[in-house]
Amino acid sequence: MSDLWNVDPIPFVGKRSLRQDLGFRYYQPDRVVAGKPMKDWLRFAVAYWHTFDQRLVDPFGEGTAQRPYDKYTDPMSLALAKVDYAFEFYQKLGVEYFCFHDRDLAPEGDTLRETDANLDRVIDLIEQHQKESGAKLLWNTSSLFTNPRFLAGAGTSPFADIFAYAGGQLKHSLDIAKRLGAENYVFWGGREGYENLWNTDLKREQDHIARFFQMAVDYAKEIGLEAQFLIEPKPKEPTTHQYDFDAATTIAFLKTYGLEDHFKLNLEGNHANLAGHTYQHEVRVARTAGMLGSLDANQGDKLIGWDIDEFPSDLYESTAVMWEILAEGQIGPHGGLNFDAKPRRTSFTAKDLFRAHIVGMDTYAAGLLVAAKMHEDGYIEDLVADRYSSFDSGIGAKVEAGETSLKDLEDYALDIPQSKLLAATQSDHLETVKATLNNYIVETLGQE
Ligand code: XLS
Ligand code: NI
Ligand code: NI
Numbered sequence: 001m002s003d004l005w006n007v008d009p010i011p012f013v014g015k016r017s018l019r020q021d022l023g024f025r026y027y028q029p030d031r032v033v034a035g036k037p038m039k040d041w042l043r044f045a046v047a048y049w050h051t052f053d054q055r056l057v058d059p060f061g062e063g064t065a066q067r068p069y070d071k072y073t074d075p076m077s078l079a080l081a082k083v084d085y086a087f088e089f090y091q092k093l094g095v096e097y098f099c100f101h102d103r104d105l106a107p108e109g110d111t112l113r114e115t116d117a118n119l120d121r122v123i124d125l126i127e128q129h130q131k132e133s134g135a136k137l138l139w140n141t142s143s144l145f146t147n148p149r150f151l152a153g154a155g156t157s158p159f160a161d162i163f164a165y166a167g168g169q170l171k172h173s174l175d176i177a178k179r180l181g182a183e184n185y186v187f188w189g190g191r192e193g194y195e196n197l198w199n200t201d202l203k204r205e206q207d208h209i210a211r212f213f214q215m216a217v218d219y220a221k222e223i224g225l226e227a228q229f230l231i232e233p234k235p236k237e238p239t240t241h242q243y244d245f246d247a248a249t250t251i252a253f254l255k256t257y258g259l260e261d262h263f264k265l266n267l268e269g270n271h272a273n274l275a276g277h278t279y280q281h282e283v284r285v286a287r288t289a290g291m292l293g294s295l296d297a298n299q300g301d302k303l304i305g306w307d308i309d310e311f312p313s314d315l316y317e318s319t320a321v322m323w324e325i326l327a328e329g330q331i332g333p334h335g336g337l338n339f340d341a342k343p344r345r346t347s348f349t350a351k352d353l354f355r356a357h358i359v360g361m362d363t364y365a366a367g368l369l370v371a372a373k374m375h376e377d378g379y380i381e382d383l384v385a386d387r388y389s390s391f392d393s394g395i396g397a398k399v400e401a402g403e404t405s406l407k408d409l410e411d412y413a414l415d416i417p418q419s420k421l422l423a424a425t426q427s428d429h430l431e432t433v434k435a436t437l438n439n440y441i442v443e444t445l446g447q448e
Contacts, residue, residue: 004085009092027365034372043336045097045138049104050342052082064348075107079122087129097138099338102173116172137182138336142173145190153191155212156205178225183334186266188232193239210257217262228334230266230293235275237307246275247285264293270300270307280320287328294335311341311360318367326371373444
């Protein structure tokens with residue numbers, strides 16, 4: 001292997017030191033946990049846009065990033081060079097999957113035809129690297145929000161030419177998905193929403209984007225593309241109101257338009273928080289509807305109300321999410337854990353890209369270990385089974401079996417005294433539950 005990054009392959013170092021450096025403390029790809037190697041539970045992916053393109057800009061300042069490929073000034077040479085750096089990065093980090101938007105990879109030309117030609121040169125190189133390294137495409141997507149032409153959306157743009165352009169761009173992205181063997185294909189509606197209702201036809205916009213999705217379903221069928229389609233909910237930013245607000249809203253949208261059999265959800269931690277939810281909530285809602293597809297594992301900042309895409313480091317959150325994944329048996333039929341995350345602006349060196357991924361991977365590997373221990377003990381399962389046990393027999397069982405009317409319930413309830421009703425409730429002792437979660441995290445990781 002060349003040494004483009006000036007970094008050795010990242011080793012597992014375990015408990016050698018409390019001071020984390022360029023090594024994994026918990027992540028061991030081949031270690032079997034709950035019946036599967038860690039790497040198969042987690043299926044980590046690197047996000048091209050953050051890791052290789054992001055300059056660490058913020059609304060008040062230019063980028064601070066220092067990257068080894070900064071020496072390339074011609075846009076096409078840079079685009080091609082970055083692919084070599086990317087594939088070496090995947091191998092050194094020990095990650096098998098990657099994700100990208102079409103526009104992360106190559107500069108645009110004046111027409112879609114010219115843009116596609118630029119893109120295809122980069123795709124040729126990616127295909128060659130995939131063959132040599134075995135790296136796999138977890139998902140690709142189309143950037144239908146960056147270019148000024150998409151200022152008012154793509155699938156919901158009020159301008160028919162822009163809608164048509166977006167469709168053409170999407171078609172080419174689906175061709176790429178097929179060619180590179182993408183396991184999923186993501187739709188994130190960055191500008192599919194509205195700023196103001198006074199100039200918006202809500203019904204027409206939603207009909208249009210449903211039609212856009214239906215055409216994608218039809219074209220995938222036509223070319224034999226088997227990638228799982230995923231919608232990534234987000235409540236706001238960049239638009240004030242986005243149609244795919246959260247998991248529940250997106251599921252309702254898909255069902256309204258009869259698209260639910262063709263899509264699942266790609267859930268992002270920071271987006272969950274922006275919608276006023278925990279990440280676990282979003283995963284649970286999707287699971288409950290049979291719609292869990294994949295994860296964009298990042299985290300927000302409790303003090304900042306925007307999508308700041310931090311690498312995940314919160315053990316409570318990773319434990320909760322991995323608890324759901326273990327309960328489900330997998331992240332999704334073809335899902336993985338994509339780090340839709342960037343290092344902080346002050347962590348600007350190339351090595352920080354490795355450090356940032358290490359914390360994300362170790363956080364989720366640790367979460368997996370803790371969640372596996374919890375499932376093994378059945379603590380949460382017992383607690384929940386007990387909480388609903390009054391529905392296992394008697395009147396509760398009759399309700400669940402659909403055998404009761406309101407009249408039956410009135411007959412049953414009319415003469416029960418208040419003291420007996422109160423005796424039918426029980427304390428949740430939630431504080432003890434939370435303390436027990438702490439114990440599981442501390443003890444499980446302490447024994448590593
Ligand atoms: C932005 C989204 C985006 C999608 C892919 O907030 O997270 O990065 O994951 O377009
Ligand atoms: Ni995302
Ligand atoms: Ni995001």
